[in-house]
Amino acid sequence: MVPNEIPSWATKAPYAPPANDFDIKLQGSCHCGHVKYNLSRDKPLASKFCHCNDCKIIHGAPFQWATVFHKEDLSFPNLDTESLKFYNSSFHEEGEGKVQLPHKVACKHCGTWLFDEGRNMILLFPTTVQFKSTAARRKFDVQMHLFYGNRECDIPDGTPKWSGLDEKSDLMDERQR
Numbered sequence: 001m002v003p004n005e006i007p008s009w010a011t012k013a014p015y016a017p018p019a020n021d022f023d024i025k026l027q028g029s030c031h032c033g034h035v036k037y038n039l040s041r042d043k044p045l046a047s048k049f050c051h052c053n054d055c056k057i058i059h060g061a062p063f064q065w066a067t068v069f070h071k072e073d074l075s076f077p078n079l080d081t082e083s084l085k086f087y088n089s090s091f092h093e094e095g096e097g098k099v100q101l102p103h104k105v106a107c108k109h110c111g112t113w114l115f116d117e118g119r120n121m122i123l124l125f126p127t128t129v130q131f132k133s134t135a136a137r138r139k140f141d142v143q144m145h146l147f148y149g150n151r152e153c154d155i156p157d158g159t160p161k162w163s164g165l166d167e168k169s170d171l172m173d174e175r176q177r
C-alpha cells in the first residue's frame with residue numbers, strides 16, 4: 001500500500017468520519033493510547049462473556065467480554081489507519097492489506113484487541129471503555145455466557161449459561177460439570 005493512501009475499508013463505518021448527529025456518549029482507548037474511539041450509545045445492544053477456546057487463546061484470558069454495537073455507533077476521532085491491525089481468526093490471514101470480514105481489530109503498537117468486526121455489527125471489548133461512574137459501567141453488565149461448558153471456573157451470576165452459541169445450544173446449570 002502506498003503510504004498515506006486511504007484504504008477502501010477506511011471509507012466505511014466505523015472508520016469513516018461519523019454522521020453529523022453523532023453524539024459522543026462514551027470514549028475508549030487501547031492501552032498505549034494510539035487508538036482512541038467514541039461511542040454514540042451508552043448501552044450496548046447485548047453484553048456477553050464467551051468461554052470458547054479461540055477467545056481464551058487470542059485474548060490470553062480465562063474468557064472474553066464482548067458487547068454488541070452497530071458499526072455506526074462507533075467512530076474514531078483521529079484515525080491513523082496505519083495504527084490498526086486486523087486478524088481473521090478463521091482464515092489465519094493477517095495484515096492491513098488483507099481485510100476480510102469477520103475479523104478482529106487491534107492497535108498495532110500495543111496489541112490491545114478493540115473489537116471483532118462483522119458485516120453490520122461490532123463486538124466491542126468494553127475493557128477498553130473509560131467509564132466515568134459505576135452507573136455507566138453497570139449499563140454494560142453481562143446478560144449471558146457462551147460456551148459455558150468450556151469455562152475455566154464457575155461464574156454463578158444468575159445469567160443464562162449456553163453450552164455454545166446463544167439460542168443455538170443448550171442452557172446449562174451454573175455449576176453443572
Ligand SMILES: [Zn+2]
Pocket residue numbers: 030031032033034035107108109110111112
Ligand atoms: Zn495501542
Ligand SMILES: [Zn+2]
Pocket residue numbers: 050051052053054055056064147
Ligand atoms: Zn469465543
